[in-house]
């Protein structure tokens with residue numbers, strides 16, 4: 001009996017000694033992110049972790065946000081037809097993207113001003129993508145420089161271009177992307193002008209951020225975020241020479257810098273100048289997809305920019321089947337806008353995408369816990385996708401086809 005009491009006392013003492021470290025770990029951003037079981041839970045954690053205008057910039061969309069909601073809802077109109085009695089003991093998520101193998105059919109979408117969510121920004125996302133065995137896409141509007149990301153991660157990298165009116169700047173960006181090992185050029189074609197994101201307008205979201213009583217109060221309410229921001233303020237896009245520029249709304253800055261005259265001739269010009277693969281992002285129509293292929297595009301991203309540009313546009317999953325039909329095997333197809341679950345990925349692959357891109361899932365991840373949160377986002381989707389594929393009866397993600405789904 002005494003020996004038993006002695007053992008219990010020793011165990012209690014050990015537990016108490018370890019408690020501070022366990023508590024710290026439990027309430028750290030990393031610990032909290034590790035306990036998120038879904039992308040929705042990561043979103044909720046990000047919402048608590050960063051100032052409201054910063055969360056709203058990532059989470060928000062254009063005008064009434066109809067397309068953003070539709071991006072999610074339209075996945076519910078795609079139903080799965082599971083195949084019975086297949087051996088699913090080994091689920092294989094691998095596929096090839098532009099000739100190189102990736103461990104899972106998920107690519108990090110380009111996101112601008114990522115460093116507002118967490119100072120490690122695109123570096124955190126690139127490292128998490130590399131660890132997951134996949135590709136990261138660095139935006140023209142990135143908070144980290146192309147060089148910083150290249151140095152921080154040895155994984156595959158693509159560069160996403162917005163064509164600026166200053167074509168000298170475009171040439172410089174392309175040269176830097178080439179010099180730093182960015183293998184493909186992703187030309188985004190759905191930001192002819194800035195979409196109107198009313199949450200940003202209401203919040204006075206501006207670049208560089210304007211410090212007001214309201215933003216100070218937000219900073220005080222989010223001390224961990226503020227400490228990171230003060231230590232490493234990522235105020236403006238890092239690759240465009242905007243440092244020291246006057247504060248303006250993001251829309252005003254975009255409309256000043258981006259070139260709205262961009263047409264098919266510019267795609268032809270970029271195609272002839274960029275030596276690696278060219279991917280056109282923001283294609284929503286079969287006729288445009290066909291034309292991209294005729295212009296030598298190697299791949300397309302079927303995307304409505306997460307509903308952040310033209311509100312009222314179709315969900316990208318709704319646009320995919322006709323585009324897949326028009327393109328056939330002449331170009332690779334990826335899909336983004338609304339991916340929150342492994343089953344969304346199954347549906348996109350079945351309807352003709354080779355991979356999906358994820359934007360907000362990673363923004364929530366880094367807002368919640370920097371690189372650890374981005375890793376969690378990949379981890380959640382990877383795990384969900386494995387179970388979904390097993391239950392759908394397709395142990396190889398790459399084997400999914402139209403027979404696995406129907407669209408209501």
Ligand SMILES: Cc1cc2nc3c(=O)[nH]c(=O)nc-3n(C[C@H](O)[C@H](O)[C@H](O)COP(=O)(O)O)c2cc1C
Nearest residue numbers: 058109110111112139188305306336337338359360
């Ligand atoms: C905060 C944020 C910033 C973005 N910035 C860019 C960008 O700079 N370039 C780009 O091509 N797309 C950008 N996008 C769009 C994403 O690449 C992607 O199309 C979209 O996020 C997909 O929808 P999802 O967020 O539902 O995954 C951005 C999206 C978000 C949420």
Ligand SMILES: CCCCC(=O)C(=O)O
Nearest residue numbers: 112141191194195254308
């Ligand atoms: C308006 C374009 C700026 C970056 C971006 O693409 C986004 O916030 O969605």
